[in-house]
Every structure is written in structure tokens, then in C-alpha cells.
Amino acid sequence: MVCMMINEGDKRLYIDALNEIAEHLGHSIKNPISISLLCLEFGITNDQKGKIYVAFNQILQKYSFDDLEVKLFKDAVIDIVPEMDKYDNVIKALIKAFAENLIFDLLPFARTMDD
Numbered sequence: 001m002v003c004m005m006i007n008e009g010d011k012r013l014y015i016d017a018l019n020e021i022a023e024h025l026g027h028s029i030k031n032p033i034s035i036s037l038l039c040l041e042f043g044i045t046n047d048q049k050g051k052i053y054v055a056f057n058q059i060l061q062k063y064s065f066d067d068l069e070v071k072l073f074k075d076a077v078i079d080i081v082p083e084m085d086k087y088d089n090v091i092k093a094l095i096k097a098f099a100e101n102l103i104f105d106l107l108p109f110a111r112t113m114d115d
Contacts, residue, residue, distance in 0.1 A: 015040055018034075018037055018040075019037065019041070022034055022037050029090070029093050030089075030093070031096075032093045032094075032096055032097040032100075033097075033100070034097065034101075035049065035094070035097040035098060035101050035102065038090075038093055042084070042087070043081075043083070044081055044084075048080050048081050051080045052076070052077055052080055052094065052098070053098065053102060053103070055073075055076035055077070055079070055080065056073060056095070056098055056103055056106060057103060058076075059072050059076060060103070060105050060106060065108060068109045070088070070091060070092060070095070070113065073091060073094070073095050074088065074091045077091055077094060092113055095109070095110050095113065096110045096113070099111075
């Protein structure tokens, strides 16, 4: 596997390359196209990403569409990644990214959020 042969210094180059390609494709905090890249940008680990995925699904199972609000998702993310408490824009970006890539039932709510 290529990643096994990459030294620590080169990892930054790969992350920068991914960022450059993603930005060219339109990736931004308001229009995230990659959950993983968003997580890399904001220090969210792969394990935390998985926990956020589970938490978002649990919210969708527990609440009706009319009862959904960003605060529910924000509280779930903060429980997993406490440092995210001051980053409402990142919470919204995570909602949008998960909706577009993994949790399609979240799409209708994600599309109601203001930028």
C-alpha cells in the first residue's frame, strides 16, 4: 500500500494535494464535497468520524423532520469532539457532507440550512 511507504513529512504534501484538488472541484466550508477531507482540516479522527456518523443516524431515528435542528447535531458532535463547540460553520459543513455522501436521509434537512 502506498501510504505505508510515506514518511511523516510527505503526509502533509498528500493532504495539501487533496485540498488543492478538492478546492478546484468546489470544496469549501459552505460546500463540503468530502467528509474525510473536512475531518482532516479540522482535526477530527477517523474514529470520531465514525462516531459522528452513528450519532447523526441516531438523531434521524429519534426525531421527526419537523423537530430537527442544528443544535441536536451540534450537541452530538461536541460530545464526540469537544473542541468543535465554537465552530457552528464546521457543524453545518459536517451535516452537509454526511448528507451528500453517507446519510441520504439527512439531505432534506441539510438543504434547509442557511449558509
